[in-house]
Amino acid sequence: MVDTEHPVRVRxxxxxxxxxxxxxxxxxxxxxxxxxxxxxxxxxxxxxxxTARSTEASLQEILDSFRWLGIDWDEGPxxxxxxxxxxxxxxxxxxxAALDKLVSEGRVYPCFCSQEQxxxxxxxxxxxxxxxxxxxxxxxxxxxxxxxxxxxxxxxVYRFRSPQVGETVVHDVIRGDVVFSNEELDDFVVWKADGTxxxxxxxxxxxxxxxxTHVIRAEEHLSNTPKHVVLFEALGAELPVFAHVPMILxxxxxxxxxxxxxxxxxxxxxxxxxxEALINYLLLLGFAPGEDKEILTRExxxxxxxxxxxxxxxxxxxxxxxxxxxxxxxxxxxxxxxxDMVWSLLREAGYVEENPDAHTLAWIRTVIQTSQDRSRNAxxxxxxxxxxxxxxxxxxxKGVKKHFSHPDVADRLDQLADALDTVVPFTVxxxxxxxxxxxxxxxxxxAQLIHPTRxxxxxxxxxxxxxxxxxxxGREECQERMRWxxxxxxxxxx
RNA sequence: GGCCCCAUGGUCAAGUGGUUAAGACACCGCCCUUUCACGGCGGUAACAGGGGUUCGAAUCCCCUUGGGGUCACCA
Numbered sequence: 001m002v003d004t005e006h007p008v009r010v011r012x013x014x015x016x017x018x019x020x021x022x023x024x025x026x027x028x029x030x031x032x033x034x035x036x037x038x039x040x041x042x043x044x045x046x047x048x049x050x051t052a053r054s055t056e057a058s059l060q061e062i063l064d065s066f067r068w069l070g071i072d073w074d075e076g077p078x079x080x081x082x083x084x085x086x087x088x089x090x091x092x093x094x095x096x097a098a099l100d101k102l103v104s105e106g107r108v109y110p111c112f113c114s115q116e117q118x119x120x121x122x123x124x125x126x127x128x129x130x131x132x133x134x135x136x137x138x139x140x141x142x143x144x145x146x147x148x149x150x151x152x153x154x155x156x157v158y159r160f161r162s163p164q165v166g167e168t169v170v171h172d173v174i175r176g177d178v179v180f181s182n183e184e185l186d187d188f189v190v191w192k193a194d195g196t197x198x199x200x201x202x203x204x205x206x207x208x209x210x211x212x213t214h215v216i217r218a219e220e221h222l223s224n225t226p227k228h229v230v231l232f233e234a235l236g237a238e239l240p241v242f243a244h245v246p247m248i249l250x251x252x253x254x255x256x257x258x259x260x261x262x263x264x265x266x267x268x269x270x271x272x273x274x275x276e277a278l279i280n281y282l283l284l285l286g287f288a289p290g291e292d293k294e295i296l297t298r299e300x301x302x303x304x305x306x307x308x309x310x311x312x313x314x315x316x317x318x319x320x321x322x323x324x325x326x327x328x329x330x331x332x333x334x335x336x337x338x339x340d341m342v343w344s345l346l347r348e349a350g351y352v353e354e355n356p357d358a359h360t361l362a363w364i365r366t367v368i369q370t371s372q373d374r375s376r377n378a379x380x381x382x383x384x385x386x387x388x389x390x391x392x393x394x395x396x397x398k399g400v401k402k403h404f405s406h407p408d409v410a411d412r413l414d415q416l417a418d419a420l421d422t423v424v425p426f427t428v429x430x431x432x433x434x435x436x437x438x439x440x441x442x443x444x445x446x447a448q449l450i451h452p453t454r455x456x457x458x459x460x461x462x463x464x465x466x467x468x469x470x471x472x473x474g475r476e477e478c479q480e481r482m483r484w485x486x487x488x489x490x491x492x493x494x
Numbered sequence: 495g496g497c498c499c500c501a502u503g504g505u506c507a508a509g510u511g512g513u514u515a516a517g518a519c520a521c522c523g524c525c526c527u528u529u530c531a532c533g534g535c536g537g538u539a540a541c542a543g544g545g546g547u548u549c550g551a552a553u554c555c556c557c558u559u560g561g562g563g564u565c566a567c568c569a
Contacts, residue, residue, distance in 0.1 A: 015569055050569060115567075131496050132565070157567050175499070184497055184565085192567040199569045223498055223564035246500080246562090253561060281506095284518085288507055292517050311500095311507080314562060318505045321519040331532080374531045399529095435528090450528040462530035 008040025009213045012073075013203070015047045016059035019264030022317070023218060023248045023256065025069060026282040030245055031216045032071045033283075033305040043210060044076030046087040049202060054089075065265040069275050070298065075210075083210040088202050095197040098205045098235065099158060099190070107234040108190055110156045111138040112149050133186045134159065158191035160231065168226040173214075173243040174310050180226040188227055200227050208237035216243045216307070219314070243307050246286055247314045256317060268322075272377035274333075277326035284325075285315045295328055327376035335369050338381070342368070345382045351389040367472060370464040384463070388472060391481050392459025399461040400494055403451040410489040412442075413456055416449060417479040417486075428471045435467070456485040 012028040014020065020028075035042040044066070048054040063077065075081025085091055102108040111134075113121075122132040139161065141149075149156070162185040170178045190201035197205070207215060215228075222244045232239050250260040262268055268278055280295060288311075289296055289304040296304065330338075346352045352364060367388045368381065375381035395404075403409070419438060423430045435453075439446040454466045457478055463469065470478050488494045 013569090017569080047569065053568085111567095118567090126495085129495080170498095172499095178498070180498075186565080189567055194567075196567090198567070203569090218563095219499070220563055226498095244499085249562080251505080255562085284506065286506090288517090290508080292508085294506095294518055313500050315507090316505060318519065321506065324519055327532095371531095376531095445528090447528050454529070460530090464530085466528065 006211070006213050008035055008038040009043065009211050010035050010040065010216055011043035011045050011207070011210065011212050013045040013047045013206075014062050015050065015053075016055060016062060017050060017053040018058055019266050020062045020065040021256075021263055022265060022268070022278075022282065025065065025071075025265050025278075026248065026285065027216065027218055027245055028066070028071055029069070029279060029282055030305070030307070030310070033302055034214065034216060034307055035074075036302045037305055040213075041074045042072075043081070043083070043212070044073035044086065045206060045210070046077060046089075047199070047202075048087055048089045049196060049199070051089065061266060065269075068269055069265065069279055071279075088206065091202070091206065092196070094209060095202055095205055099197070099201075102160075102190075102234055103158065105234075106161065108158045108160055109139060109141070110146060110150070111159045111187075111189075112154045112156045113137055114155075131184070134188075136187060139187060155193045157189045157193050159187040160190050160227075160234070162187050162227075162230060168229050170222070170225045170229060170242055171239075172222070172225075173241055173307050175222075175244065175312060178222065178225075182226075185226055185230065190231070200224065200231065204228050204231040204235060204237070207240060208232060208235050212240050214243060214307075215240045216245065219244045219247050243310070245310055246312060248285060249314045249316050251316055251318075253314075253316065260317075261319065272379045273322065273326050274329045274377075277322065277329045280329075281322045281325050284321075285317070286311045295325065323376055330375065330377055331373045333372070335365055335372065338368055338372055338378070339365055342378045342381055345378060349382060349386070349389070351386075363472070370468055370472070374462075374464065387458040387460070388469075391477075391484070392457075394459060395455055395485075395494060396460045399451075399455045403455050403461070404485075404489060404494055406448070406452075409452050410486040412449065413452060413482045413486040413489075416453060417482040420475050420479055423475065426471060426475045428465075428467045431470050432467045452485075453482065456482045 010031040012024075012031050014024060014028075032042050034040070046059060048059070059077070066073070073079065075083060076086045080086075099108065103110075113134075117137075118134075121135050125132045125135075138159070163182045164185075166182045168180050168182055168185065170180070172178055188200065189198050191197055206212075225242060225244075229239065248256055250256045252260075256263050262271060265278070269275070276298075279298070280301075283289070283296075283301055283305070284294060287305065287309065289301070293300070293304070333341075343352075346364070347354070353360070356364065367385050371381055371384040375384050416435075416438065419434055420426075420431070423434050435449055436446055439449050442449075450466050451461070454463070454469070455461060457466075457473065458469060473481075485494065
């Protein structure tokens with residue numbers, strides 16, 4: 001399937017009218033993987049012909065998203081390249097020249113029908129149960145008629161003179177040959193009355209000019225592809241290989257939209273998802289690397305990716321699995337990297353000073369170490385370490401019932417707090433020795449001391465080893481929190 | 495509505511005429527642990543339905559159903 005005569009050239013052509021959607025990110029990633037695998041070129045082309053909706057901010061966000069994901073482009077904005085410009089808004093002359101050529105060859109003809117007339121045609125067709133296609137009113141105007149209308153300055157578009165018989169076959173790497181009857185092919189508009197090309201036209205001209213060998217894009221374009229095929233032929237361009245990748249659906253099998261939660265790369269980034277995790281998940285959505293491998297590096301992905309083995313059916317997006325994958329990557333991160341990641345969050349929460357001394361920094365580092373493998377992302381981590389920085393504001397309700405209900409709890413907490421004075425130095429093993437010893441002499445299970453203490457100190461029933469927490473918190477802070485709970489318990493306030 | 499694509503557990507997804515129909519996430523047990531998470535072990539759960547073809551169909555064909563896409567002077 002892979003054309004070895006020409007080096008692989010693929011492209012992704014986002015429209016800067018919003019964020020980079022995860023569906024788009026996946027399509028781009030597949031393109032990128034394919035290019036890298038074949039030592040080819042990945043082109044980024046900006047489809048900004050819709051000047052009303054395109055914004056510079058969107059463009060920047062999209063580029064940022066690509067950088068964050070680690071998807072680099074060989075030709076495109078900023079990096080340039082031999083087939084530029086890479087913004088469609090700057091390629092007007094190129095489209096114009098292509099149009100002129102097709103007009104002179106009679107492959108395209110001017111159409112003077114008004115929008116109102118067209119709307120009426122459509123209604124009529126609908127009434128008669130026919131497909132709403134262009135009726136061909138201007139298809140065979142004589143040279144004189146055209147000239148007369150042109151001279152009169154009548155507004156017009158240009159339509160492609162589509163074949164009306166036979167069939168057009170789209171060779172799709174993922175789906176095989178897809179046959180379309182040419183009777184379905186409309187004389188579609190290639191040039192708008194405002195003097196600009198339509199999407200189909202600009203896209204084909206660009207793909208042709210940029211020598212794109214493989215068009216890997218979303219499935220929604222499959223039905224439009226016959227138009228592109230006939231356009232490529234008219235343009236005298238070599239047909240690229242097509243591959244239409246399935247769409248990504250929401251859990252209810254509808255199109256993924258804002259109401260289903262995060263849909264843009266930016267949102268996942270903000271939510272603490274790691275780029276490696278996202279990209280890994282996107283790959284798994286529609287492709288099985290084989291060998292039961294699910295977690296794989298970019299290099300492995302490049303090696304194992306196979307366009308022909310991309311699934312044919314749409315995939316439902318499962319955030320749970322993304323989160324699981326993210327956890328895998330998050331836990332494997334070096335502590336210092338995690339520290340960098342969460343620093344701003346720690347600052348925002350007011351947990352840390354702007355420029356802590358070396359001792360404090362080392363302490364924070366250790367704190368993070370205790371909770372990193374208990375968290376799936378930066379946000380969870382911050383929530384999990386809050387008690388290291390401030391006394392509990394409240395105590396887990398179930399925990400209170402379970403661990404604070406025994407009548408001796410208040411006394412025990414006080415006694416334990418007092419006993420902490422004897423722990424020198426205040427280390428994990430020394431604290432543990434004290435607890436185990438006391439449990440034995442009090443004839444209770446160590447757990448009966450550990451759980452109330454944990455709840456008193458952290459406010460929650462889960463977390464790292466209690467003695468680790470205590471050693472990090474320091475003797476006095478522990479004593480204070482334990483005695484405070486004892487007081488509240490006696491006052492019946494807990 | 496016409497045309498096109500698709501259809502294996504709740505989700506992702508192996509499978510390409512003969513398998514006890516993988517694996518992962520999620521869920522449920524058990525183990526480990528002071529708790530949680532991690533980890534380990536085990537479990538529930540699928541070939542949309544109906545016809546063919548064949549000695550034999552998840553795998554091939556047809557129909558039905560369902561889902562999606564597309565039919566613009568939007569991309």
